[in-house]
Amino acid sequence: MKTIQEIEKIRNEKRTELDLRINTQANTREKHILVCRGTGCTSSKSPKIIETFRKIIEEKNLQNVRVIQTGCFGLCAKGPIVIIRPEETFYAHVKPEDCEEIIQSHICEGKKVERLLCKNIDGKLVHQLNKLDFYKKQKRIALKNCGLIDPENIDEYIAFDGYKAIQQVLTEMKPNDVIDMITKSGLRGRGGAGFPTGKKWSFAQKEQEDQKYIVCNADEGDPGAFMDRSILEGDPHCVLEAMAIAGFAIGANQGYIYVRAEYPIAVQRLKIAINQAREYGLLGDNILGTGFQFDIDIRLGAGAFVCGEETALLESIEGRRGQPRVKPPYPASQGLFGKPTVINNVETLANITKIILNGADWYASIGTENSKGTKVFALGGNVNNVGLVEVPMGTTLREIVYDIGGGIPNGRNFKAAQTGGPSGGCIPAEHLDTPIDYESLAQIGSMMGSGGLIVMDDTKCMVNLAKFYLEFTVAESCRKMYAMQNWNQKNARNFRKIV
Ligand SMILES: Cc1cc2nc3c(=O)[nH]c(=O)nc-3n(C[C@H](O)[C@H](O)[C@H](O)COP(=O)(O)O)c2cc1C
Known part of the structure; x- marks a missing residue:
């Protein structure tokens, strides 16, 4: 269990250490070789790439070089992807056999391996990730940490403002302030229907019940969809933190993540993240010494599309066949085990900490009149x-x-x-x-x-x-x-x- 001061110490020290991840001009001799370990790149041998890099680095005794597994970088078509920071070099279609050349040429001699660089539509070689056409029009909020941090290392999450939003919420805000902020931001549910998130939270908050729940919908059944999986694989802590914030806002002390069993990497990373958060006292009793209690458990779905529908999902968690319930009553008043429940999609939750830290106006300034962010x-x-x-x-x-x-x-x-x-x-x-x-x-x-x-x-x-x-x-x-x-x-x- 860590105090607020101890978490802040980790944040400051680790942030300095990881400056080269976001600062291409970082004044350091260190190199971080980031290798995508999302489902796509993993299925095309990225674990072997990590193993090979580590072996070569050990053989050559390169003290300043670290190999880090990350979540998805986004450009799956070019996988397996390797990014070298601080210079942000983006290598595509990397094979284990390429590792020796990358280490010798790029790391030891300072010469990029041009045959592994990407080209833009104009045919020019791209030397830096943010110069790729693919990233130019993108704005990463929900995916902010995906491809940047090791999702199995809570300290890396903390370094990039992780668990700062829950600290702010628990020490400076009242439940109504949180709900007002989310309402003002204009965030709408990303699970499909686009229902205003702040409004959903306020309905559940108004219910007079001792027991309430937060449920994260990670069923993701639409054919071709893998957004939620990638967020869970690349940045699981941001979902846990958001669920705890939602719990504080509505007065819930238990959360469930309903995730399909076909997402083994996401499930494994969630388990690791939950254990780490409990160890640091960021889940469980007396979070950050504030007296707030909130814990999260995982429930596995069997991959039935209908179980993504929120009331069928609740039936499934309760141990029954996943069949939708008649609405009303809505889950906000009678949800899991008949208690008030907020059900939010993974991507919806991945926006929460950023809104708390940057403000409702910042979020509302992005997007269109009725669809923010x-x-x-x-x-x-x-x-x-x-x-x-x-x-x-x-x-x-x-x-x-x-x-x-x-x-x-x-x-x-x-x-x-x-x-x-x-x-x-x-x-x-x-x-x-x-x-x-x-x-x-x-x-x-x-x-x-x-x-x-x-x-x-x-x-x-x-x-x-x-x-x-x-x-x-x-x-x-x-x-x-x-x-x-x-x-x-x-x-x-x-x-x-x-x-
Ligand atoms: C047939 C059906 C399948 C659904 N599948 C999902 C799903 O896989 N993931 C999801 O988040 N929402 C899914 N939804 C929407 C949920 O019922 C619910 O609206 C959503 O989880 C609420 O979260 P949000 O407000 O954050 O969007 C589905 C809805 C229907 C009708």
Whole structure:
């Protein structure tokens, strides 16, 4: 158990040590070799890359070089990815056999390995991560620490303002102040429906009950979506901290993370993070010596799409078959075990600490009139830069597909982009310049959903796509609700145009 002073000491010391992670001009002889250990890069041998780097560094007795595992850097199409800091060199498609050359040439002789650098759309070699087209229009808030810190090291999280927001909340704010701040920020739920988060918290706070709960929805069932998984793999502590803040705001002392068992890396990192937070007294009784009590447990889902629906999820946690409940009553008044419960999506929670630390006005200054902040998209399908993208609300689909995504492979034309998961819709080329937010997507017959964005070129058959989603929904639905309700007339018109 650590005191506030001890946590601050770790923050200051570790922040100085890790300055080279965010300061390309850092005055140091140290090098940090960051290797992506998200699911994508892990499946293409990044653990072997880490092992090989460490072996070579030991053999050469290089005292100033450290190898660190991180979460996802975003540009999954170029994986496995290695970044060397402080100079921020971005190496793509690295194989274990490349490690020797990277160490000898880059680290020992100061010469970058050009064959592993990326090129921008203009064909020029890119020497620094932030000069890559892929990152230029992005703004990382929810993904701030992903690819920057070792997710299994709580001290690294603390170094980059980790557990500072909960400290501020517990020592300087009242529950109502927290709720007002989140309400004023304009944050809306990223799980699909876009419900205002502050309002949801205020409903639960008003309930007069001794026992309340916070539930994190990490079920992520939409085909093609992997935003939540990446946040949990890359920055699990930011979700734990946000849940504790939500607990303080509504008067809950227990949280559950409902995460699908098919996400073994995310589950493992969450377990490590929860244990570390408990050890430091950042979860459990008397957090930071303030008397506030909050703990978190994990519940594994079996990968049923319907269990992502919040009331089916509650049924599943309670040990029953995942079937949606009739609403009302809403979970804020009668949720888990019949008690007031706030259910928030992973990405929603990943925004909370940043709002507390930077203020509601800062957050509300990003995005559009009714959709504030950023949105993380899992960009997939027929697009060059498949990966994880975080952009301010209001960014157009064209910017995401062409400027960030690098356009359509093999010189093909864009046909449509599917957003919003199985209940979403397909956006044809004529709407490429629509600024993306909750309202504009609904207006053109699609929806934001949780953030899956699947691009299709002109060889793709829209009838097949419709068939896939209908079959998916038939198989995965509880059959109590009409999950394709959003395939409304506008969407049908889009379909007729693009088929
Ligand atoms: C069929 C169905 C599946 C859903 N799946 C998910 C999911 O996988 N993850 C998620 O966060 N929300 C999902 N939702 C939305 C949740 O019911 C709920 O609105 C959300 O977790 C609330 O969190 P938020 O306010 O932070 O968005 C789903 C909804 C439906 C109807």
